Amino acid sequence: MAAVRASSSKSYFALLDLPERFAIDPAELERRYREKSRHWHPDRFSRAPVSERAQVLQRATELNEAYRTLRSDGKRAEYVLRLHGVDVRDESNKPALDPAFLGEILELREELADARVEEDVARLQAIKSRIDAERQQIGTQLAAGFARLEQQDPTALAELTKLCFVQRYYQRFADDIAEHEEAQAGATAVL
Amino acid sequence: MAYSNKVIDHYENPRNVGSFDKNDPDVGTGLVGAPACGDVMKLQLKIDDGGVIQDARFKTFGCGSAIASSSLVTEWVKGMSIDDAEKIQNSSIADELNLPPVKIHCSVLAEDAIKAAIADYRRKKGGPQAEKAS
Numbered sequence: 001m002a003a004v005r006a007s008s009s010k011s012y013f014a015l016l017d018l019p020e021r022f023a024i025d026p027a028e029l030e031r032r033y034r035e036k037s038r039h040w041h042p043d044r045f046s047r048a049p050v051s052e053r054a055q056v057l058q059r060a061t062e063l064n065e066a067y068r069t070l071r072s073d074g075k076r077a078e079y080v081l082r083l084h085g086v087d088v089r090d091e092s093n094k095p096a097l098d099p100a101f102l103g104e105i106l107e108l109r110e111e112l113a114d115a116r117v118e119e120d121v122a123r124l125q126a127i128k129s130r131i132d133a134e135r136q137q138i139g140t141q142l143a144a145g146f147a148r149l150e151q152q153d154p155t156a157l158a159e160l161t162k163l164c165f166v167q168r169y170y171q172r173f174a175d176d177i178a179e180h181e182e183a184q185a186g187a188t189a190v191l
Numbered sequence: 192m193a194y195s196n197k198v199i200d201h202y203e204n205p206r207n208v209g210s211f212d213k214n215d216p217d218v219g220t221g222l223v224g225a226p227a228c229g230d231v232m233k234l235q236l237k238i239d240d241g242g243v244i245q246d247a248r249f250k251t252f253g254c255g256s257a258i259a260s261s262s263l264v265t266e267w268v269k270g271m272s273i274d275d276a277e278k279i280q281n282s283s284i285a286d287e288l289n290l291p292p293v294k295i296h297c298s299v300l301a302e303d304a305i306k307a308a309i310a311d312y313r314r315k316k317g318g319p320q321a322e323k324a325s
């Protein structure tokens with residue numbers, strides 16, 4: 001059984017033995033995560049002293065957090081930016097977004113709300129595909145931007161920051177759609 | 192999240208929901224977003240030649256606090272001059288609605304929306320370009 005040290009201050013990438021860069025192999029991430037979570041599984045330490053068990057639990061929690069962050073393109077992008085000293089959670093970094101972009105988001109939100117009221121399944125599906133496509137495109141742009149950042153392109157950081165903000169509006173859609181689907185699945189299950 | 196009664200009241204009976212024609216020369220439209228949560232708000236003001244706000248409408252896709260904040264400010268600004276409306280601070284909105292600290296950004300959205308709507312109106316009237324709220 002490995003000796004347990006107190007909470008690590010390692011980066012999420014280091015926790016999973018992955019290189020600190022945006023480009024990631026999802027299968028590799030998955031594999032590392034499984035490996036590590038087996039290692040830090042609380043069951044393996046059930047006979048350890050209480051203090052050690054607490055630390056193991058802490059490690060397992062960190063590991064989950066690292067995995068959840070790195071698994072999502074948007075969260076991983078924000079995390080890598082943070083490692084580069086840009087905290088996108090800080091509103092003062094908020095770039096001026098094109099009003100036309102916000103208008104588009106507003107219209108899409110409106111359309112989504114209408115389609116739900118009308119229970120228009122085809123339209124809901126179309127909106128979902130559109131959001132997915134947008135998010136995929138942002139993912140591609142993020143990958144390209146981070147590649148440029150690694151090559152020390154001086155304009156890359158500002159562009160990536162903006163992309164991360166744009167990405168949040170679409171993330172909001174994705175979360176909303178997922179929540180709604182879950183709620184509906186729940187409602188059907190009750191019926 | 193425990194919402195205050197005022198938030199719940201505005202949330203359940205939002206005032207002035209809707210839209211004006213954004214091409215109407217007397218209408219200023221403010222469109223703002225909160226990247227913290229990805230929510231968006233549209234606020235429109237109908238302004239007379241004396242610079243007094245006659246009417247207001249909003250559409251908010253956000254949490255209860257954002258809806259309540261926008262509903263509240265549409266009530267506040269009616270009859271106000273645009274110069275006064277521009278001075279509305281998010282802290283007054285947050286105080287009135289008793290918003291907890293994590294919901295402050297939702298009231299910021301409403302403040303920004305008023306400023307953006309007034310800036311849009313001034314732009315239409317060819318007046319001095321007010322700084323752009325985003």
Ligand code: FES
Pocket residue numbers: 225228229230253254255256257294296297300
């Ligand atoms: S949480 Fe998004 S506006 Fe309140």
